[in-house]
Amino acid sequence: MGQKINPLGFRLGTTQDHHSLWFAKPKNYSEDLQEDQKIRNCITNYVQKNMKISSGVEGIARIEIQKRIDVIQIIIYMGFPKLLIESKPKRIEELQMTVQKEFHYLNRKLNIAITKIANPYGHPKILAEFIAGQLKNRVSFRKAMKKAIELTEQANTKGIQIQIAGRLDGKEIARAEWIREGRVPLQTIRAKIEYCSYTVRTIYGVLGIKIWIFVDEQ
Numbered sequence: 001m002g003q004k005i006n007p008l009g010f011r012l013g014t015t016q017d018h019h020s021l022w023f024a025k026p027k028n029y030s031e032d033l034q035e036d037q038k039i040r041n042c043i044t045n046y047v048q049k050n051m052k053i054s055s056g057v058e059g060i061a062r063i064e065i066q067k068r069i070d071v072i073q074i075i076i077y078m079g080f081p082k083l084l085i086e087s088k089p090k091r092i093e094e095l096q097m098t099v100q101k102e103f104h105y106l107n108r109k110l111n112i113a114i115t116k117i118a119n120p121y122g123h124p125k126i127l128a129e130f131i132a133g134q135l136k137n138r139v140s141f142r143k144a145m146k147k148a149i150e151l152t153e154q155a156n157t158k159g160i161q162i163q164i165a166g167r168l169d170g171k172e173i174a175r176a177e178w179i180r181e182g183r184v185p186l187q188t189i190r191a192k193i194e195y196c197s198y199t200v201r202t203i204y205g206v207l208g209i210k211i212w213i214f215v216d217e218q
Contacts, residue, residue, distance in 0.1 A: 007186060007195040007212060015192040015218060022067035035103065036065050042102055043076065046095055061123040074099070074112045079120025121148075122155030124196030124211035131164070131209055132200035141168050145179045152181075152213065159183040159214035166207035174205075184214045191217045 008016050024032045040063045047058050059080035066073040096112045120126050127148050134144035145162050152160045159182030167174050185191045194213040199206060 007193040011189055011193065014189050019062055020065045020067075022065070032067070039063075039065060039074065039099060039103065042099055043074070043095065046098055050091065058129055059120060059126060061117050061120070061125050071109045071111065074110070076112065076114045077117055078114055079117045079123065079126045081114045081116050119155035121151040122157050122194075122213065122215070124194050124213050125198070127152060127213075128196050128198035128209045128211050131162070132198060132207075135164075135200055135202055135207060138203075141177065142179075145177075148211075149179070149181050157182070157213050157215060158217075161212040163210040164207060165210075167204040168207070170204045182214065184212050185217075186212065188217070 012018065020033075020036045022032065043063060044058070044060060047060060059078045061077040061079060064075040064077070066075075092112060092114065096110055099112070100110050117123060117126075121130070130151070131144045131148050134147070135141060141164050145164065148162060149160060159180070161178065161180040161184045163176060163178035165174065165176035168177060184193070186193065192215040194215055196209075196211050198209040198211075200209060201207075
């Protein structure tokens with residue numbers, strides 16, 4: 001079962017929580033769900049355009065959305081928030097106005113907060129962005145995976161598994177390669193597993209990156 005289902009959905013209610021917290025009527029549920037995805041895409045695009053990124057890592061681990069009757073609370077968990085804040089002092093207010101105009105939240109109060117993550121490279125989303133940046137710069141996928149494992153070890157994790165699939169190193173035949181360090185017990189619900197599936201476009205084609213990180217066991 002651990003190999004056939006999304007590790008995050010498999011552990012909801014035990015070691016994982018929802019990234020969207022709100023209630024909706026059945027007829028409005030799909031619209032609200034699509035709206036959440038559009039909000040996340042809007043924030044990600046804004047960060048890509050306005051941050052001075054040199055390593056290719058945006059630093060957004062996840063975006064939580066909490067909706068109430070008159071308030072929408074958005075919490076952005078970032079590994080390197082200084083890149084966004086130092087680029088312009090009022091960048092957060094500008095981001096808030098951009099989202100408010102895009103989705104016409106004129107009658108509802110919108111609050112955006114940024115929370116810093118203690119160990120950025122202990123989160124699979126940030127680690128996948130690092131690997132994607134290395135692959136775009138034509139670094140060997142094996143070197144990129146080994147470097148990612150070294151960064152993860154500094155974050156005091158118990159195990160990591162990385163899989164990259166596609167035309168690796170420009171080979172004509174696509175294949176999947178993976179590497180694992182430490183323990184990654186996917187079949188145990190008590191194990192807190194952080195998971196990310198990331199797509200990167202290179203000159204050779206589209207590559208898929210999957211990362212499992214074993215944080216702790218309850």
